[in-house]
Amino acid sequence: MSIQSQGRFLANVFPLVAGQAFFQTAGILVAALSGLVGYSLATDKALATLPVAMTSVGTALSLIPASMFMKKYGRRRGFMLGIGLGFLGGAVTSFGIYLVDFWLFVLGSMFVGAYQGFAQYYRFAAADAVAEGEKGKAISWVVSGGVFAAVAGPSIARFTKDIGDIPFLYSYLSLMGLSLCALLAVLRIRRDAGQAAAQEQHRAVRPLSEVLKRPAFIAAMASSTVGSAIMVMVMTATPITMKICGYDTDDSSLVIQWHVLGMFVPSFFTGDLIQRFGAVRIVSCGILIFLLHLSLALSGTELFHFTTGLIFLGIGWNFMFIGGTALLTKSYASGGQAKSQAFHDFMVYAVATLSSFLAGAALDRWGWSTVNLIAAPLLLAAFAVVQWYALTERKSQITR
Structure with missing residues (x-):
């Protein structure tokens, strides 16, 4: 990559990395605290996890509208709208905590979920903004924003939950600050970085039904959905299992933090690996790493088994998710990316949500x-x- 092309790459991708980092910081903070806030506000304690569930519902409901909005008005405006919903979510949840109003807090949680739905397209915006050979690297860079979030999210939650007379109030007020930081980041998105989806409407668009039949799309769905479903199921079950085994909350929190780092730290080099070896090999490697987690999980319940196994679980997810996203970009080379991306992420999120309930x-x-x-x-x-x-790709190349 020449110095000029490298500079263009950084200019297009870095604002999206920053936006991803601030969005995921907000997401991890909410995931850590919503259950606790719900329990403190709900009269019926059986409803304590409802805010968490409604955050997921808000995300699922916003994925397809977000894609359609971005197709018509461009990525940057779409991200700005999503960030606005995140700011509103921070304000409404904070009012809910201040007024001790459980249902107002639930409503605000849905707005936070909607923000997360719009933010799912940061990695696609990065892929659309770079040359074909750099897509895997761009996706990987954006996902690496989770490394910052893995440290910042729990830290903000820990340092703000006891500020003032009302527990958790400043934690949710911080969502508004994180939204403003994300806004400053996306305002620096280059204009050409947000035009790919908008330009799609000016050319012949491949019907979604046709895209769904393409081997690349099917492989992308298999990789992304299976990787996410397994990761979410095991991650959700881990703290409960550790409690049953006699470990305390600090132990399980440490294991989950190492797991989150395993999810995102590899992103610094996953894109380069895809560029060098191809998405298929990286996805296959991710499956093998998942099996390493499986062997550790079945061999014992010492802290070593949980910690090391969850690290492998995170790395396996990283390879399968980023590799799956890279395969997805090959499925709509002739148009149709807005619908394809929306359908892909909706299915991944739906399957992951279902697996969390089943865990x-x-x-x-x-x-x-x-x-x-x-x-x-x-x-x-x-x-x-x-x-x-x-195999189908090799056959098609031979017949060309």
Whole structure:
């Protein structure tokens, strides 16, 4: 990469990395505290996790409208609208805490979820803004914003939850500050970095039904959905399992923090690996790393097994998710990216949300070992689909 092209790459991608970092910081803060706030505000304690669930609902409901908005008005305006929803969510949740109004807090949580829905497109904006050979690297850079969030999110939650007379109030007021920081970042998005989706409407667009049949799209869906489903299921079950095994909250928090770092630290080089070895090999490597987690999870319940296994779980997710996103960009080379991206992320998020709900039931009925064993056939299925895609690509290249 020449100095000029490298400068263009950084100018297009770095504001998106910053936007991702601030969005994920807000997301991790909310994930850490919403259950606790819900429990303190809800009269019926059975509803304590409703704010968490409604955040997920807000995200799922906003994914497709966000994509359609960006297709018509461009990425930058779409991100600004999403950030506005995040700012509003911070304000409404803060009022809910101040007024001790549970349902106002639930409403604000939905706005925060909607912000997260718009923010899912940062990595796609990065891919659209660079040359074909740099897409995997751009996606990887954006996802690496989670490294900052993995440190900043828990730190902000820890330092702000006890400020003032009202617990958690300043934590949720900080969402407004994080939204303003994200706004400053996306305002620096180059105009050409947000035009790819908008320009799509000026050329022939491949129908979504046709895109869904493409081997690249099928392989992308298999990689992203399986990787996310397994990661969410195991991550959700881990703190409960550790509590059953006699570990305290500090131990499980440390394990989850190492897991989050495992999810995002590899992003600094995953894109380069995809550029050098191809997305199929990286996804396949991610599946093998998932199996390393599986072997550790089944071999014991010492702190070493949880910590090391969850690190491998995070790295495996990183390779499968970024590799899957890179495959997705190949499926709409002839147009149709707005609908394809929206459908892909909606399905990934729906499957991950479902797996989080199933994790508790599976753990309660069958135990920790079975929760992990569920991953094995899913990983084998994803591996088969990705290898099938690679075979079809080789055949198509031979016939050209």
